[in-house]
Amino acid sequence: MRIRRTSPLLALTALTALALTACDNGTGVQDEGASQPASATRAQPAPGADGSTGTGTSTGTGAIPAKSTTDPKGSSGSTDSTASTGGTGGKPAGGTGAGTSGKASGKANTAVGATRVLCNGSNTAVTAQTVVRPLNHMLLTVTNTGSRTCDLTYYPVLRFDQMQWAPQAAEETQPQAVTTLAPGESGYAGVLLSAADGSGDGGTTARKLTVAFQGYTPNSDGGASATPSLPAKGVYYDSSLTVTYWQQDRDDALSW
Template identity: 75%
Template sequence: MRIRRTRHLLAVTALTALALTACQNGTGVQDEGASQPASDSSTATAQQTGPGAASGSAAGSATGADTKPAGTSSDLADGTSGSTGKGIGKGTATSTGKSTGKGTGTGGTASRVLCNGSNTKVTAQPLARPLNHMLITVTNTGSKLCDLTYWPVLRFDEMQWAPQAAEETQPQAVTSLAPGESGYAGVLLSAADGSGDGGTTAKKLAVAFQGYTPNSDGGASAMPSLPAKGVYYDSSLTVTYWQQDRDDALSW
């Protein structure tokens, strides 16, 4: 009886050892327990939280980045201004901002033209003093600044030559006329001592204008009236450069 009991105890002990071994090899408790799903859920939660947090952080950063330049741009627009500002003080404009300039220049090519017969009024007046002189007056009747370049090209009646300009009368700068202003040229008609040749009396006068290069076409000519008795001239006929001042035109 003792032997059987001993054998029975040994058998039970062996079975118990086998059961414990089976539990430890990963096919028993681990297959039935909840620890593995819990670990997977925690991992999934951690993974889901990771991108979510990154997305939220990125969104926050993006929002902050968008807001910062806007504020900076606004600050620049009030001072030094960038390309999207409202302007840098008066008289300037940025590429996409509003222009704040109020002035209009008169020195650009778009705002000035040549003076000629189409935008001026021209008169020719013989004078008693200086002797044998005539004054040509040109008044700007247009709406833009106009330039009188070089000297007037005169032609009495059907004359085949043009009088030359007295070089000593050349001004420092081009004579420019604002609307309503006048410019002048003096004409020596004949020699006071009678030394001139080919004297004749003219009934008509054409005044031609030069362009920005000598002897170039400056536009329409003018036909100022002469006295009914005409104007006497000879080979001494000489003109001055256009002058801003009347006295300068008659001082030679």
């Protein structure tokens, strides 16, 4: 009988085939992870851990807050609100002013100007009368006949007949404030007509008197003049002719 010998190479091939077959039953090298890539054995994240379904940084409570939860109109709306508040607080009080207090101050000044005017021949009644004391004096009385308060500024500018010069004012009679007349009130000025000792020059008798008013600056035009009546015999004056500033009180006008 002839005995056939199996080739060592065939025996090795058969063993290898058996080993590969054993891998399919879950008990071979597959269980040790040697035959698969490392990525295949990595544990998968639990639901919600990767931002696609849970609280990852791309949605919800991540590092970048959702715009709609803090500023629905965008950053410009927030900035405008801050600027508006800051602008209001930065303005000086008052001023005005200038701002709202300035505008209020301007309105107040306008109101004063609207309720007070210059006293002149158009809104007053003017009288001229000689007095016994002091000697050689005359009293001018101006009464406000208008509906608004008026100011008597500086002193009266007098002109007797056609005289070409105006008498000066006694500076010591200048009051501390402008003489102001409410409707119906009167202001006064004293007039020294001639020197009591006869030292004056160019004495003459006048039959007509014109009283001019000054504006808010010296020697400026204050409006319409007045022509109060003089006594029938006229008044005598000379180079000593002098007037006082307008006074609030009659006695002050005649005390000089």
